[in-house]
Amino acid sequence: MAQEMLEYTNAKPYLPLVYGISFLHSVVQERRRFGPIGWNIPYEFNFSDWYASIMFTQNHLDSKERIAGVDWVCLRYMLAEVMYGGRVTDDYDKRLLVNFANLWFSDDMLEDGFYFYKGYPLLKHKQKEEYLEDLGKLPEFDDPFVFGLHPNGYITLRNTMAMDILDTILSVQPKESGGGGGESRESVVTREVEEMLSKLPEDYNPHEVKARLKEMGALNSLNIFLRQEIDRMQRVIKLVKVTLKDLLLAIEGIIIMNENLREAFDAIYDAKVPMVWKRGSWESASLGFWYTELLMRNKQFHKWCFKGRPTAFWMTGFFNPQGFLTAMKQEVARAHKGWALDAVYLDNKVTKHFTQVISAGPKEGVYVYGLYLDGCTWDKKQDRIVESVPKVIYTEMPMIHIFAINTNEPRPKDMYTCPVYKKPRRTDLNFITPLWLPCKFSFEHWILRGVGLLCDIK
Template sequence: MKKWLTDMTWLNLVELSKLAHFSQVLRQVVSNDKVWYNWFLSDAPEEVTFPESYSTSLDTFKKLLLVRSFSPDRTLPMAKKYIGESLGFQYAEGYILSLEAMWQESDKRTPLVCFLSMGSDPTDNILSLSKKQNIPCGTISMGQGQEVHARRLLQQSQQEGRWILLQNCHLGLGFLEEMLDTVLQTEQVHDAFRCWLTTEPHPQFSINVLQSSIKYTFEPPQGVKAGLKRTFGGLTQEVVDASTFVEWKIMLYGVAFLHTTVQERRKFGPLGWNIPYEFNQSDFSATIQFIQNHMDEMGSKWNVSWPTVRYMIGEVHYGGRVTDDFDKRLLNTYTRVWFLDNMFTDKFDFAPNYKIPRCKTIQDFRTHVESMSLFDSPNVFGLHPNADITYQTNTADSILATIVNIQPKDAGAGGGETRESVVYRQCDDMLSKLPEDYIPHEVRAALQKQGTLQPLNIFLKQEVDRMQRVITVVRNTLKDLKLAIDGTIIMNENLKDALDNIFDARVPATWRKVSWDSATLGFWFSDLLDRNQQFFTWVFSGRPHVFWLTGFFNPQ
C-alpha cells in the first residue's frame, strides 16, 4: 500500500474492487501511483479528469463512489452534481421556504409547527406576513404559568379571525393537547384564524399535534448563495426604496453579506466561532433599521458616521450576542474591514469574486444572487481551505450514517444469510479474540513488585481498571446479543443498537460510552487489542522503554 493512502482509503478501495467496473482499481492505483496521487491532491477531484479513463467509462454515480473512497470531504459536492444530473439542479440547491405559500395551504383547523434549530427563529417572518396580510397576530412565549394567557388569546383569536403564535412549545408540553382540542372542536371559528407554533425537538412532544399539523423547519441555508437568497427573498421593494441614496442599497447588501458570513462560520465549529451563537433574522432586521434611521437623521447631507455604524453592528446588534473576547475581536474586524468609505467604490470586494452589485430593485439583487456559485471557498469567511475539509467530511459521514440507519433492518445479507446470522458469527469471532479478564490479586501482586506507590504504577492501575471495564462491557454485550438472537432473552434497546451497529461495522453506543471514538468497528476492536497488549505487557513483564501515548485513556 502506498504511503499517501490511509488505511480507511485502502479499505474503501478493497470494497470498491468487488464491483465489476472497479475490479482492477487496486492494481491500477499501485502501478500508476503518480497519476492517482496528483488527482487525489487536486482541490476538487470531481471537477478534473479521472485517472485510467474513468472520466469516460463511468457514469456520475460510479464517479461519486470513487470520489467518496479517496476524498470523503468532496462527497457532498459530487453528490450534488449527481442529484442535479439525475433529478434537476433545483434539487441540488437549498430550498427557500415560503411562509406565504404555506399559509395559503393551511386552514383554520390545522396548526403550523416550526421545529427550531440554532439561528432559525421564524417569529419576525411570521409577524411580517401577518402585517402584509393585514391580520393581527398575538404572541405568547410558553413556559410556567403561561397556559392561562395562551388559552385566553387562543379563544379570542378564533372568534376575531386573528393569528396566534405560541413560541417555545417544548416548555409547555402539557398545554398542547388542550390547544389541539380547542382548534379542532370549537364550533364557531373565523376562517382567517391560524395557529402557529415554534418548538425545539423534544421526545415527549405530542404525537397528535404532529399528525394534525403542517410541519416545517426554518434552518439557515447552507452556503453564501443560499443565505443571500433567503435574505433577499424575505425583503420587499419597499425596503430597497427606503432611501434614495445609492449608498443605502450598497450598505443593505453589505449587511446581508455579513449576516450570511456570521451564520456560515458556525458550521466550522470552533474554527468559526469559539462559542456557537444564535444569530438570526432579528439581528439583520435591527441592523438595517438602524442604518435606515441613521440615514434619515443625516438627511440630504449624507455622510455616514462609520465609528457609529461599526459600534452598533459589532457591539450591539450582532455583538450583543457575543460573549467570547476573541469572537468579539473577530466580529469587530469584519465591521472595520467591510464597513468603510471604500465599500462604495468599484474596487471593493468581500473576497475574490464577491463584489457588491449595483442594483436598483429587489429583483436585481435576486438575479445577482442566482448567478453566484453554489460552492464557497473558506477564504470567503477568512478561513484556511483546510477548515472546509473537516466540515465536509463530518457532514458526509453524518448523511451516510443516516442513510444506513434508515435502511430496512429485516433484509437478508449476501447469499441469503440474515442480519442476525451475520452478527452472530461476528460475535463468536470477537469473543474468541477478546482478552481474558484481569484478575485483581494477580495485578496487585505484579504492581507490588514494581512499586505500588510509584506515580506511573498508580497511573497504570487506573488504566487497567478502565480497560477491564471496557472488556467486561464488550463481553457481556456479545454474550447477551447471542442469547437474544437465539431467543433466550429479550432484545432490549441496547442490544438492538448493538445488533444494528455491528452489522453496519460501527461501534455500539454502549461501547463508545466507556471507551474511545473510532471510524469503524474493525479499527476500534484492533485498538482494544493493542491497548490491552500494552497494559498487559507493562503489568506482567515490567515497564516498557517506549510508551504508546494515544493508547492510554488519560495520557495527561
Template structure:
C-alpha cells in the same frame, strides 16, 4: 480476568501510587476495565441468548442488531468513545489497551498517543503538576501549557524529553505543515488531513504568549465540539493567526 486485574493493582502500587502521572494512569485503567467488562458480559450473554439458555433482552437485541450492521452497541458507546464503525471502535479498544499495558508492565512511554486517553485534559494536568513539583517556588495556578513541534515522527523517538511529554497521532485539518521550516502552510490539494510530527508538551511559569503564533485547538475526534476539546497548541505561522481561524 480478575487475576490479571489484581496484578495491575499490585503493579500500580509498586510504581509510586501518588505520582500525578500514576494517579492518572490508575483512573484510565479503571475506566478501561469497565469497558472491557461490559464488552465481555454483552458477548457472553449474547451467546447464551442465541443458544436459548437465557432470555434475549432489549439490550441484547440492540447489541446483536448493531453488530450485524457494523455499528457500536449503545451501551458500549455510552461507556467509551465515539467511532464511525464497530471495526474502527474495536481497533481503538485494542490500541488503547496496548498503550496502558506497555505503560504499566514495561515503562512509561517515550511518546504518548494522547487521543487514546479517556481524559486527555487530566493527562496534561498531571504533566503540569509534575513539572510544578520539580521546580521550587512554582504554583500550579500560574503554570501554563506550552508546546513545541519537533522534526521527528513517532518511530524516531528513543527517549522521553528532559521535561514534559512527547505526543503523537495528531492531524491538521484546514492547513498543511511545512516540516523544513516548522510552520503552518496551505493544505495540499485533495488532502483533508495532514499528520503532525511529534509534539513536545511542557509547562512554564508565567510566560507571555508570542502574538505571532496561532493558538490551534486540539480535539479528540474530527467532530469539533466543546465535548471533544482537549487544549490548544501554539503553531508557527507567516500569516496572521486570523488567516487560520478563517481556514477552520
C-alpha cells in the same frame, strides 16, 4: 428588504454597511454547510439577526450625524458580540465571528473598489432592481475562499452528505432474516462475536496493577492518572465481554433477547458500535474502528503499567486527555520549588520526529503523537502550517513536545492558537486544549480556514 430601507438616509456609510451586513449574514449561514470546519456548533442565524443589525446601524448613524465617520469599534462589537455573537456559545466560534467583523468592517469598506473576495465587490446602489441585476452576475458556484475556507471543504461537505444518505438507507433496511439462500443474520453476528471474543484483552489483576504502580511511585501524578485510566479500561473490557457472551446465549435461545441485546445484535450486524458500549467508552465511525482502538488503548496502558513509562504517548488512547495534561503540569510544578500549579501554563514545541519510536523521553513534559491537522497541512522543511494540499483533508503532525512554564506571556504573532479535539465533531465535550503552531500568513487567515488538531479522524 423594502425599497424604503435603502432610502432611509443619504449618509455615505449607510449603503455599504447594509450590503456588508447582508454579505456577512450570507457567509455565516453558508459556513454551516461545511460542518465542524465551518462552525463548531451549527447556529441558527436568521432574519431577525440581520434586521436587528440594520436597525442598530441606522440608529448608530443617526447618533453620529454631528461626528464625521463611523465608530468601527462599536459597530464591530455589536455585530460580533451582540447581534450575531449573542447566539454563539463556543469560544472559537466567537473568535471566528470577531475575525470576520475585523476583516471587513473598517474605513476600507467605504472606499471605491472594495472587494470581500475576488469577484465579490461591495455594492451600494439606491434601487433594489440594480442590486438584483448585479447579484445575477455573481458566479453560480461559490468559491469556498469567499467563506474563508479551502476548496477541500467541499470534499468534506460531500463526504458528510454521502455518509448521511448511506446511514439513512441502512436504517430502513429490514431487520429480520429473509428467506433467501444467503447467510443468516444470526450466523453473521455469531461469527463476528466469536472473533471479537477471541481478541478481547484479559482482565487486569488489581493486585498486580497496584503493586506495579507502587513500584513506579504511587503518588506520582501521571501514575495516579494511569490508575484511573486502567480502571476505566477494565470497565469497558468487562462490559464488552458480558455483552458478547450474553449475545451468544441469546442467539442460541438459552436466555431472553432483551432490548439492549437486540440493539447490540442489530448494531454489530450493521458494523456500528452498540449504544451500550458507546455510552461507557468513546464514539467511533464504525465497529471495526472502535474495537481496534480498544485494543490499541489497552496495549498502551498495559505496556505503561508493566514495562514502564513510555517515551511518547498516544494522545488518542486516553479517556481523559485533559487530566493527562494536568497531571503533567503537576509533575513539572512539583519538580520546581516555588511553582504553584495555578500559575503554571502549557506550552509546546513541534519536533521533527514522525514516529513514536524514540530512545528517550524529554527531561520535562511529554512527547505526544497521533494528532492530525484539519484545514491546513504541515510544511516539514519550514516547520510551520501552510495551505492544504488539494484533495488531502487531514495531515498527520510530527510528534509534539508539550511541557509547562511558569508564565503566561503572549505568544509571538507568527504563532496560531490551534484548538485540539478528541474527535472530528468539535464540541466542548471533545475539546482538550489549545496548542501553538508556527504559521505562514497571519493567524487570522487560519482562523477563517477553521484549522484545528484532531486526535481521531474516523
